[in-house]
Ligand SMILES: NC(=O)c1ccc[n+]([C@@H]2O[C@H](COP(=O)([O-])OP(=O)(O)OC[C@H]3O[C@@H](n4cnc5c(N)ncnc54)[C@H](O)[C@@H]3O)[C@@H](O)[C@H]2O)c1
């Protein structure tokens with residue numbers, strides 16, 4: 001990767017190289033200091049990349065299709081940290097319940113191969129200046145297909161019938177085929193069902209999965225009622241507006257639904273026990289509930305009470321176990337299989353890898369659940385130095401940063417500043433590489449109280465200094481390292 005623009009003169013090139021050498025020298029001098037530098041090897045493995053590697057720690061098994069997206073040499077990815085040449089800069093995971101203390105001060109990003117991020121301490125990560133990413137829609141088709149299966153498991157005695165046949169075969173003597181066939185033919189009356197065509201399904205949450213379920217249900221001849229008070233414009237466009245009914249009061253959905261399928265994220269205090277005793281009172285007695293979202297969204301104890309009192313007779317098909325319902329015959333539980341198809345695993349891992357590389361190498365934020373979408377195309381005249389800053393979303397914070405940089409003689413070529421809830425994110429392309437980038441960051445953190453973290457990125461820092469994003473300054477981590 002060249003760090004020199006084609007239109008630069010030879011003297012520009014020499015000057016820039018001198019600066020880089022100077023930076024490299026200073027960096028070496030600072031190596032003995034306890035800071036957040038990531039010394040991650042830097043050996044070529046034959047792929048042509050000579051810089052240090054971006055180190056990614058994985059939890060869970062991630063599909064090889066996704067892992068193969070990371071250029072060899074430039075990235076090192078491992079589940080066991082001791083297999084990485086240096087501390088992790090990013091975490092890639094599926095359903096692992098990530099603990100705050102598993103996130104090292106060197107981590108700059110967390111990416112979830114999948115949709116739900118309730119297994120990640122998202123708020124705490126935002127406070128530390130760490131974006132959390134997911135892969136919207138990447139596994140939605142897989143879940144939709146299992147929901148269709150769930151509808152049939154709910155409407156017919158498929159699983160119960162199949163289990164019965166197995167039991168009969170097990171108790172009868174071998175070679176008694178005629179006897180077995182007669183018995184199971186007679187017993188089939190116990191496993192009859194109803195058709196789903198013409199029935200009404202209530203879909204709660206009309207995003208990537210919900211909208212697909214809506215369309216599939218319509219294709220199966222069902223009537224569809226949908227509920228999603230916070231629907232995005234993009235998601236709304238995926239809905240067949242005139243062929244379904246959308247309600248603004250969830251009770252209206254409960255009243256009319258023969259099947260209810262849940263497709264909302266789990267958010268404590270918002271979707272926790274969205275289906276509770278009160279909701280179940282309103283539902284039809286034979287309602288079947290499909291939960292492929294998260295176990296905690298349905299109050300299992302309330303459902304059990306409804307079954308025990310015979311108020312409810314329909315099935316509960318869930319991708320998640322529930323202690324209160326463990327022995328209940330109305331429950332059909334799967335081992336969280338919604339996204340477990342080759343295609344969904346590949347799609348999710350590939351999208352996760354691309355999202356992560358984009359962030360680590362350019363500062364771009366896409367598909368984050370706690371940071372604002374931020375895309376800044378590189379400036380044509382940039383020296384290759386890009387500074388990204390996470391700061392508190394408070395009045396005056398951006399002014400503090402730009403005034404500070406101005407006072408240091410740093411010329412800003414272009415910048416973008418975005419915000420989302422308490423977090424603001426600023427990406428700045430600089431006209432020149434600062435003489436002492438890490439010193440600048442340290443001073444900025446002191447002078448600008450609202451700066452949470454900053455990171456220099458770009459080819460200059462990756463290739464020349466051999467330490468990708470080495471100049472990463474995080475206040476909380478500095479404090480932690482210094483025992484403050
Ligand atoms: N079983 C599995 O393997 C599996 C796989 C993927 C996703 N999921 C779960 O399904 C959820 C949905 O996934 P998705 O890909 O459709 O996500 P999505 O973000 O595309 O859709 C979620 C929808 O829920 C809506 N919503 C949010 N809060 C709501 C509320 N209180 N009431 C009604 N609607 C609300 C949003 O507006 C959005 O349209 C995930 O958060 C995850 O928990 C499970």
Ligand SMILES: O=C(O)[C@H](O)COP(=O)(O)O
Nearest residue numbers: 094095113114115116339
């Ligand atoms: O939220 C999700 O994407 C699903 O629950 C899938 O989880 P998994 O990747 O652990 O199968």
